Amino acid sequence: MLKQPLITDDTYEMLTFKTLTEREKIMTDTVNWKNIHDHVVEWVLEAGESLKRAVKGHLNVESKSSPDDLVTNMDKQTEQFFINKVRTSYPGHQIVSEEGFGDEVKSTKGILWFIDPIDGTMNFVHQKRHFAISVGIYEEGVGKVAVIYDVISGDIYHCIAGHGAYINDEKLDELDSGELKTSVVAINGTWLSKNRRIDPEIVRGIAEHTRGTRSYGSAAIELAYVAYGILDGYLSMRLAPWDFGAGLILIDEVGGKATQVDGQPLQLLEQNSILIGKKGVHAEMLRYVQEGIQGGKYVQQK
Amino acid sequence: MLKQPLITDDTYEMLTFKTLTEREKIMTDTVNWKNIHDHVVEWVLEAGESLKRAVKGHLNVESKSSPDDLVTNMDKQTEQFFINKVRTSYPGHQIVSEEGFGDEVKSTKGILWFIDPIDGTMNFVHQKRHFAISVGIYEEGVGKVAVIYDVISGDIYHCIAGHGAYINDEKLDELDSGELKTSVVAINGTWLSKNRRIDPEIVRGIAEHTRGTRSYGSAAIELAYVAYGILDGYLSMRLAPWDFGAGLILIDEVGGKATQVDGQPLQLLEQNSILIGKKGVHAEMLRYVQEGIQGGKYVQQK
Known part of the structure; x- marks a missing residue:
């Protein structure tokens, strides 16, 4: 049997709003990017395991805008996985994502997640390799955290802006000018x-x-x-x-x-x-x- | 101190020639392709280890016919490694190879090895991945054994003609017609x-x-x-x-x-x-x- 709530629905709603606003403010002022980065790495590895299992089984492939614009059940499922994770852990953040389960984002205000659950879907379907999960996070339009996971090769390219970029545990060099x-x-x-x-x-x-x-x-x-x-x-x-x-x-x-x-x-x-x-x-x-x-x-x- | 040889140089040469001719005859009549295949797999793995060490160190890069036609110390060294192996284990066989340490082959008679010690040298130099060792062996112009080792991904594509092709331990399907x-x-x-x-x-x-x-x-x-x-x-x-x-x-x-x-x-x-x-x-x-x-x-x- 449910206990009598300590607060009524009305006061709850007021408190919740107040709490969310404060939380959002804290996040914007002192976001723990290390924490977010580590979460994303954990999540891409988890999603990657599902994708590795999927390429060994049957893929349900559809065409989107054109016959060559493929989408699979796994694009959708993986995107949903990330959206659930972000909504739960970072409820104030907005999501821009390929399969459209994210938010309708009109400005770069606040914290935005750009998520491609499977970048290279044609490779995913035809080659069962050479595809990646790509997650980039921006605050007020400025890049903060990036993770690209080349699932089959196992390489994770990642960074917290200002703290160096890495492939796996190896720090990437500053690029030379090149010709x-x-x-x-x-x-x-x-x-x-x-x-x-x-x-x-x-x-x-x-x-x-x-x-x-x-x-x-x-x-x-x-x-x-x-x-x-x-x-x-x-x-x-x-x-x-x-x-x-x-x-x-x-x-x-x-x-x-x-x-x-x-x-x-x-x-x-x-x-x-x-x-x-x-x-x-x-x-x-x-x-x-x-x-x-x-x-x-x-x-x-x- | 050297022992007195049991046979003189002259008799040695005669015996060697006789032995070689007999061995060549046996190989052409009843070549053990399984044995050759297993040797090649063993050798590409061994050469691959050297290439993996090399991409972590300094490469000595030269241009060949044009500035974009690169060759490294490792192309030459790896080719020499294979040539020594083939000369020792299969002295009657001929070798056609990229860096020119092989034979001047004018016909497809007998058993021919086609060896590319590093296919994709530009990738080897620029990317330190996406290069392969390629060994194909033909008898009287007919393909018999093939091994392609994508060194950094670790995938070996290989076959003994007539016995199916494989990636690692997985048998490759017959190709459909495609469109x-x-x-x-x-x-x-x-x-x-x-x-x-x-x-x-x-x-x-x-x-x-x-x-x-x-x-x-x-x-x-x-x-x-x-x-x-x-x-x-x-x-x-x-x-x-x-x-x-x-x-x-x-x-x-x-x-x-x-x-x-x-x-x-x-x-x-x-x-x-x-x-x-x-x-x-x-x-x-x-x-x-x-x-x-x-x-x-x-x-x-x-």
């Missing part, structure tokens, strides 16, 4: 072929001046590789905030440069084109894009 | 951009009709992925026999199709263009190339 002619840059074949967003001649001009291009099919992994220094740059004409939210924090932490493809600052709540790299490599790639625009070549501006 | 529109195909950006070997419009036509393209920078790994069914096809305009020797045997074993890019049979002792895939995917890709040639587009023929 395009000795660089390896991730560019998907889409942008080298006919497409609606950029004149492929511009992208080919960049590709031809690198040492080589690569394409792995997971933006989160490709951005983590840039932060790790095993790729020197990355170009894509279309990434959502949950794709680049975590990677951007990592790249910032190691001294890389990230903008839209025409050099404009990235917009955290929108789809963006993205140009990322070691500072020197970014500058050279940007020069090719800007010369293309000046020469009348098509580059999608917002 | 281009749901396929993921490995194509490097080089062939989508201006190049001397193929009109990039042909390759872009293929790429646009896939579900997506990838590029990993190691042909041996890409061919192993096709055999494993996690890529559906692969196109390159220039591979050496040591690049594709092992992969070809694996793909044959699982029922995939491999030709030159215009449909001609592959030549084991020459550089080739390569078109490889599930049978249906190969046929569709080939049709784009043939239509291109008929339409007057440039494709390098030998």
Whole structure:
């Protein structure tokens, strides 16, 4: 039998509101980012175990906006897992996530989580590897915590902003400036072929001046590789905030440069084109894009 | 002090020749491919340990034919390791290998080893991962044993022809026919951009009709992925026999199709263009190339 409540519903509601407001204030003033970071690492490892089991079994695959835009039961289930975790542990925080179970976020105020439960779903389906869980957390639009977990390789790229970035237990070096002619840059074949967003001649001009291009099919992994220094740059004409939210924090932490493809600052709540790299490599790639625009070549501006 | 030899140099030489000839005869008649396969697996694991140690230390990198054609002390050292092993255990066999310590082989007679000590040297240098040791062994031009070791991931793709192909201990499935529109195909950006070997419009036509393209920078790994069914096809305009020797045997074993890019049979002792895939995917890709040639587009023929 339920005990008589000590407080009525009305007073409870008043107290709850008061408590939440105070809690939110504390979180904003003195957020324990270490605690959040450690939670995220714990959660991606737990979710990763489910994904490893899933790739050994049957996947329920659907198409989203186009036949090539795949989603699985595991994308949805993993996103729900994270949302439940965040709602329980950090109720004042907002969530921007791929499968739409998060919040409708209109501003970068407060604490925002950018969650991609499976970045590289096509790889997840076709290859059962080369996919990642990507979690980036921002406060007032400033990157604070990033975790990218390449589930099958087992590598976790992670950082608390201002305290260095890591692959597993190994601290990542500050990136050198680099130069395009000795660089390896991730560019998907889409942008080298006919497409609606950029004149492929511009992208080919960049590709031809690198040492080589690569394409792995997971933006989160490709951005983590840039932060790790095993790729020197990355170009894509279309990434959502949950794709680049975590990677951007990592790249910032190691001294890389990230903008839209025409050099404009990235917009955290929108789809963006993205140009990322070691500072020197970014500058050279940007020069090719800007010369293309000046020469009348098509580059999608917002 | 040296003992008096029991036989003189002259009789020794005669005996040795006689013994070798007999041994060669036995090997050609009743070669123990299981034994050879197990040796190769043992050797790639041993060489892999050296490569893992090397990527943690200093690499001595040189350029070969062009600034982008890298070679390291480890390419040479690993090739020498294999050549010593083969010369000792299988003295009648011939070796075709990347760094040139092998034999000058003019025909496919007898038993030929195609050895790439580090396939993906640029990855080895830049990424310290995504490189492989590739060993393919042929008898009278027919593939017999293949081993591709993706050193850092730890995956070994291997087979004895006619006895199934494996990744580690897991038997690979026979490939289904596949279709281009749901396929993921490995194509490097080089062939989508201006190049001397193929009109990039042909390759872009293929790429646009896939579900997506990838590029990993190691042909041996890409061919192993096709055999494993996690890529559906692969196109390159220039591979050496040591690049594709092992992969070809694996793909044959699982029922995939491999030709030159215009449909001609592959030549084991020459550089080739390569078109490889599930049978249906190969046929569709080939049709784009043939239509291109008929339409007057440039494709390098030998």
